[in-house]
Amino acid sequence: MPRPIQATIDISAFSQNLAVARQYATKARIMAVVKADAYGHGLFSAVSGFNDADGFALLELDAAIALREAGYQRPILLLEGFFSTEEIAEFQRYRLSAVIHHEEQVAMLTKSKHALDIFLKINTGMNRLGLTPDRFSLIIQQLIDSQCAKSLTLMTHFANADVPSEKGSVIQQFESFLSITRDYHYPRSVSNSAAIVRYPETQSDWVRPGIMLYGSSPFPDKTASELRLKPVMTLSSKIIAIHDLQIGDKVGYHALFEADRPMRIGIVACGYADGYPRHAPTNTPVLINDQRSRLLGRVSMDMIAVDLTDIKHAGLNSAVILWGEGLPVDEVAHYANTNSYELLCAVAPRVKRKMMR
Structure with missing residues (x-):
């Protein structure tokens, strides 16, 4: 029998969540972000x-x-663009779009004699x-004059669209973007997940x-x-050992937990080498046999x-859900003082992925 931990990936949930994004952004084209091996999926x-x-x-x-x-x-858009002149030929060969975000990339592209689809x-x-706002006009004119841009899209990225109290800074960034680009009639790309939902006025040609x-x-x-979103990844494992504790018995490295009553505990095949957060504290939720525990x-x-x-009925091989269906990854991330991005991306290669349609 293989070690029981696995990450089950619900393919249908990808489609459902994309449909939700499209319901929020009805007039924009959707550039689905799949970096970091699709956030570990x-x-x-x-x-x-x-x-x-x-x-x-x-x-x-390479991806x-x-x-x-x-x-x-x-x-297909490369969000950090190219890193050397040698890569540019690959961009052209495979028809890849490049984000240009500093002047050295413009110099590399001009030197290469290639033309690419550019997100500036x-x-x-x-x-x-x-690019800094004061250099934008000069750089875009260089791209136009050199004819090294097959197409141009203008973009920026919000720092605080996910923070409810930061509406002012989001609107300030958006208005700054509009002011900088007002004389240039190219497609635009501004909104990330948070802005798509909370700031529909920022949606443009691409989200x-x-x-x-x-x-x-x-x-x-x-x-x-x-938000009508469905978890795609469910990280699960099983109980591989059981112990009965008396008052005062301690658990784990550095004895961070001490029993204050007679207890029964289970050991789960999952640790930080699998991607579970090492700093998750006592009381971080888990599901055991579909019952909430800690x-x-x-x-x-x-x-x-x-x-x-x-x-009830917990024993060897009882099913444990670390996050996913029935236990939001966001909740586990909150207890571990991190975010869901980190947890999902951190799931280790040794954890078997099971695809479910």
């Missing part, structure tokens, strides 16, 4: 579920080429990637949903179910301890 599983997407966005050139070689013909990124306050497509809420104050003590590399005291 598997690139080809995701794109098969995103069959109705208008394009795909990712960071990894983009693999999509093309597998026959995907829709636009402007820094409107995120201060991560993007770029990411986390919502995987069934997780982009907001701390709204659940995925409230983590006990320190997460170790390959195992966690859970409370079986009040769980």
Whole structure:
């Protein structure tokens, strides 16, 4: 028997979540974000579920080429663009769109004598990637004059669209973007998952949903179910050992949990080497036999301890859901003081993926 931990990927949930995104963004084309192996779900599983997407966005050139070689013909956007002149020929060969976010990329593209579909990124306050507003007009004119842009799309990225109290900064970024680009009549791409839902006025020609497509809420104050999103990944395992504790008995490394009553605990085949968050504390929720229970003590590399005291019919091989169907990944992330992006992306290669349609 193989080790029982697995990540079940519900392909139909990809399609359902994409349909929800389209209901929010009725007039825009959808660039489904599939970077980081589709947030840990598997690139080809995701794109098969995103069959109705208008394009795909990712960071990894080899993954983009693999999509093309597998026959995907829709636009594919590399969100950090190219990193060397040598890569540009591959972009042209495989018809890949490139984000240009600094002037050196323009110099590389001009030197290469190739022409690409370009998304020109402007820094409107995120201060991560993007041209400064004062350089935008010069750079876009260089691209036009050099004829190295087969097409141009203008883009930016919001820093705070997921934070309810930051509406002002979102609108400020958007208005800055509109002001900078007002004299240029090219397609635009601005909205991420949070903006698609909360700021419909920012939607333009292309939207770029990411986390919502995987069934997780982009907001701390709204659940995925409230947004009609369905979890795609269910991380599950089984009980592999059971212990009875007396008052004062301790559990796990550094004895972080001490029993205050007679208890029954189970050991689950799942640890931080599988991608479960090491800093998840006691009381982080789990489901055992579809009943809600809790983590006990320190997460170790390959195992966690859970409370079986009040769980009916729990025993060896009882099913444990770490997150997914019945237990939102957002809730687990909240207990672990992180976000769902990190948990989903961190699921280790050693965890078997099971595809379900």
